Amino acid sequence: MSRPTKALIDIQALQHNFQLAQSLVPDDQCLAIVKANAYGHGAVAVAKALEPMAPAFGVACIEEADELREAGISKPVLLLEGSFSQQDIVRAAGQNYWLMLTNQQQLDSLLTASLPKPVTVWLKVDSGMHRLGIRPETVGAFYQQLKACNHVCDEIVVATHLACADELSSSFTDAQVKTFKDCVAGLNAPLSISNSSGLLAWPETRQQWNRPGYMLYGNAPFPEAHQHGDKLRHVMTLTSAVIAVRDVAVGESVGYAASWTATRPSTIATIAVGYGDGYPRQAPSGTPVIINGQRVPLVGRVSMDMITVDVTDQDSVAVGDDVVLWGQELTANEVAEWAGTIGYEILTRMPLRVPRVCT
Numbered sequence: 001m002s003r004p005t006k007a008l009i010d011i012q013a014l015q016h017n018f019q020l021a022q023s024l025v026p027d028d029q030c031l032a033i034v035k036a037n038a039y040g041h042g043a044v045a046v047a048k049a050l051e052p053m054a055p056a057f058g059v060a061c062i063e064e065a066d067e068l069r070e071a072g073i074s075k076p077v078l079l080l081e082g083s084f085s086q087q088d089i090v091r092a093a094g095q096n097y098w099l100m101l102t103n104q105q106q107l108d109s110l111l112t113a114s115l116p117k118p119v120t121v122w123l124k125v126d127s128g129m130h131r132l133g134i135r136p137e138t139v140g141a142f143y144q145q146l147k148a149c150n151h152v153c154d155e156i157v158v159a160t161h162l163a164c165a166d167e168l169s170s171s172f173t174d175a176q177v178k179t180f181k182d183c184v185a186g187l188n189a190p191l192s193i194s195n196s197s198g199l200l201a202w203p204e205t206r207q208q209w210n211r212p213g214y215m216l217y218g219n220a221p222f223p224e225a226h227q228h229g230d231k232l233r234h235v236m237t238l239t240s241a242v243i244a245v246r247d248v249a250v251g252e253s254v255g256y257a258a259s260w261t262a263t264r265p266s267t268i269a270t271i272a273v274g275y276g277d278g279y280p281r282q283a284p285s286g287t288p289v290i291i292n293g294q295r296v297p298l299v300g301r302v303s304m305d306m307i308t309v310d311v312t313d314q315d316s317v318a319v320g321d322d323v324v325l326w327g328q329e330l331t332a333n334e335v336a337e338w339a340g341t342i343g344y345e346i347l348t349r350m351p352l353r354v355p356r357v358c359t
């Protein structure tokens with residue numbers, strides 16, 4: 001028998017979540033963001049499952065796009081950080097990768113490139129996040145140069161990215177939308193603003209092109225209950241099993257650094273999952289873990305390959321019992337909060353050691 005630790009990937013849930021995203025923009029398009037190995041879920045499996053419904057995919061870099069092409073994915077792939085060299089631009093044109101154009105250097109490189117066929121370009125505007133993109137007052141000049149270039153495809157999407165859309169009471173998103181809409185007025189170009197939180201919660205950010213990522217994997221990007229976010233279905237279930245059960249007496253400690261000590265006669269179950277499997281090392285004692293459908297608290301430090309939980313209050317726990325670290329009943333967001341991080345990080349960090357099993 002193999003080690004029981006696995007990430008089950010629910011393909012129907014993934015497709016449901018894409019359809020939910022699409023239902024919010026019935027007349028417009030959603031590009032599925034599958035960067036960082038589809039937020040840890042497995043980019044090829046995710047893209048194959050979404051290819052019948054998604055018109056295009058989004059990744060961070062050309063290596064991620066190549067992985068999709070090599071696996072037989074034929075839909076366009078947007079490179080969210082654009083080109084890093086003129087070679088990337090040539091390759092993008094040949095492979096139907098779309099380039100996000102974010103600065104003057106990328107424009108110069110594009111205008112002087114010799115391409116096998118025209119390339120699709122999205123123009124990224126910095127509307128207030130101040131991370132990537134051209135200044136709003138330069139949009140007209142960039143856009144006209146791209147329009148005049150005969151190896152740039154005619155339709156140029158003008159895009160921006162939101163910094164605070166996961167904070168539902170922040171006024172920052174409205175300010176970004178205004179800055180963006182003011183600078184594109186009169187261009188008659190298709191627009192793209194929304195990520196998951198924009199799409200779910202900020203109707204004015206829904207445009208001709210939308211770029212949902214995190215929501216596709218079944219987690220809402222904000223902590224509060226939300227009419228659309230609550231309909232998402234968790235895609236990854238991280239499962240394992242109990243591999244040892246022992247009694248510890250009052251005063252005995254458990255795990256590295258002896259950081260947890262029994263204050264009552266306790267039963268401790270050891271589970272075959274640790275930070276080497278993407279379970280966050282920062283998760284403190286008390287973090288919930290599900291054994292046989294019941295929540296039990298983590299106790300002691302997370303090791304590389306194992307964790308320990310207190311099952312004293314359970315009727316019977318035995319070697320081989322099923323364990324869920326996160327999934328529909330205990331979300332990655334909730335575990336991440338215990339560990340002082342966000343669900344994005346713990347999903348994306350899921351290492352290759354954990355087999356992804358599509359269900």
Ligand SMILES: Cc1ncc(COP(=O)(O)O)c(C=O)c1O
Nearest residue numbers: 033080161195196211212213214
């Ligand atoms: C430019 C861009 N668009 C869309 C996304 C998807 O964001 P989310 O996963 O919050 O939906 C990202 C992710 O960071 C991004 O960088």
